[in-house]
Amino acid sequence: MKICIPSRGPEIQDLVDERFGRAPYFIIHDTESKMTEAHVNSTAGAMGGVGPKAAQFLLNHGVDSLVTERVGGNALEALKAGGIRVLLYEEKGSTVADAITAFLKGNLKEQ
Amino acid sequence: MKITIASGKGGTGKSMVAANLAWALSQSDRVTLVDCDVEEPNLHLFFPPDDPESTDVQVSIPSFDNSRCTLCGDCARFCAFGALVVAKDRVLFFPEHCHACGGCALVCPAGAVTEIQRPIGTVTTRHLSAHLSLVTGTLNEGEVLGVKVIREAKRCAAKPGWLVCDASPGTSCPVVETLHGSDFCLLITESTPFGIHDLELAYSVTSCLGIPVGVVINRSDGKDEDVRKFCNERGIPVLATIPFDRWIASVQGSGDLISRVDPTWKERFIALGGACRSSVGGT
Ligand code: SF4
Numbered sequence: 001m002k003i004c005i006p007s008r009g010p011e012i013q014d015l016v017d018e019r020f021g022r023a024p025y026f027i028i029h030d031t032e033s034k035m036t037e038a039h040v041n042s043t044a045g046a047m048g049g050v051g052p053k054a055a056q057f058l059l060n061h062g063v064d065s066l067v068t069e070r071v072g073g074n075a076l077e078a079l080k081a082g083g084i085r086v087l088l089y090e091e092k093g094s095t096v097a098d099a100i101t102a103f104l105k106g107n108l109k110e111q
Numbered sequence: 112m113k114i115t116i117a118s119g120k121g122g123t124g125k126s127m128v129a130a131n132l133a134w135a136l137s138q139s140d141r142v143t144l145v146d147c148d149v150e151e152p153n154l155h156l157f158f159p160p161d162d163p164e165s166t167d168v169q170v171s172i173p174s175f176d177n178s179r180c181t182l183c184g185d186c187a188r189f190c191a192f193g194a195l196v197v198a199k200d201r202v203l204f205f206p207e208h209c210h211a212c213g214g215c216a217l218v219c220p221a222g223a224v225t226e227i228q229r230p231i232g233t234v235t236t237r238h239l240s241a242h243l244s245l246v247t248g249t250l251n252e253g254e255v256l257g258v259k260v261i262r263e264a265k266r267c268a269a270k271p272g273w274l275v276c277d278a279s280p281g282t283s284c285p286v287v288e289t290l291h292g293s294d295f296c297l298l299i300t301e302s303t304p305f306g307i308h309d310l311e312l313a314y315s316v317t318s319c320l321g322i323p324v325g326v327v328i329n330r331s332d333g334k335d336e337d338v339r340k341f342c343n344e345r346g347i348p349v350l351a352t353i354p355f356d357r358w359i360a361s362v363q364g365s366g367d368l369i370s371r372v373d374p375t376w377k378e379r380f381i382a383l384g385g386a387c388r389s390s391v392g393g394t
């Protein structure tokens with residue numbers, strides 16, 4: 001299963017970014033292979049519609065779950081339509097690694 | 112003669128100047144006043160209620176035929192505004208992000224996109240007197256394409272005589288759209304440090320567009336040296352000064368126009384129109 005965490009930087013030690021569409025990086029972690037890849041969010045600086053654009057990126061990369069602090073209405077609709085689960089992770093100041101651990105424990109709330 | 116009334120920020124009395132100028136000029140000439148502050152039009156409040164004619168402003172938005180769509184993703188890749196997401200089984204469309212550019216219909220290789228009309232606002236025309244009409248653009252709540260409503264309002268207002276356009280406050284796209292095609296711009300300011308800063312912003316927009324300007328100082332407390340210095344240094348004429356005055360405030364507060372109740376002010380606004388005209392070299 002592939003999970004995505006919006007992040008401030010390209011490493012798993014970097015902080016989670018609380019803004020889904022505006023996050024500079026998306027870290028995608030594969031829970032089976034334990035592989036982690038960092039992608040630059042190329043639409044983070046766009047004028048508008050960043051939420052739907054970010055949702056499209058996740059759909060294109062076959063992500064199964066998004067772990068994020070918050071997500072806008074349009075992005076949420078797009079993610080749900082694409083069958084991507086949205087899990088809320090609201091610990092301030094956490095790293096991507098912390099978010100992955102929290103996901104693996106399995107007690108994140110689904111939006 | 113097309114004049115736009117603008118200011119770097121709200122609350123400077125821009126609408127008051129626009130309404131007075133239009134009313135005063137309409138005593139002898141044909142005038143069309145255009146309310147281009149489409150998110151919060153207010154000029155009609157200066158005039159008695161009447162029975163206006165309204166038309167819808169429509170934009171073309173895409174409609175997707177799922178039976179033809181191959182989910183290739185080209186439309187969403189093309190859309191610069193994030194209005195489209197191609198999901199596993201269909202295209203999702205977020206109309207409030209759509210700028211009605213028509214691009215998705217052009218790029219779709221399967222012919223799955225057609226265009227349909229969607230109303231986003233209205234243009235209302237009021238005939239206030241034999242010589243004065245007011246055209247009001249109104250953007251429906253939650254819509255983003257104010258510039259389309261402004262364009263349509265200006266199109267409906269294109270008549271011989273004076274055209275006085277009241278822009279929205281600030282310096283964003285709607286203001287640029289309002290200014291487009293104007294012969295002259297009146298910048299309304301107050302004589303505070305903030306006022307000068309906002310004036311500077313507004314002036315930078317009109318200079319970019321190459322539109323000549325004049326300044327009206329509103330609610331002046333008599334200490335206008337800084338604004339005048341700013342204008343002098345740039346060769347901007349100060350065409351009128353409206354004092355901070357209890358009587359003026361009370362006339363406005365009651366929804367009336369100082370040019371309608373006081374012949375002196377009527378003459379001053381007529382002179383202001385004349386000054387605008389001579390600034391652009393007209394007669
Ligand atoms: S018309 Fe333009 S802005 Fe609207 S969805 Fe299509 S590509 Fe996007």
Ligand code: SF4
Nearest residue numbers: 180181183184186219
């Ligand atoms: S471009 Fe046309 S065929 Fe491709 S996903 Fe969009 S609507 Fe479907």
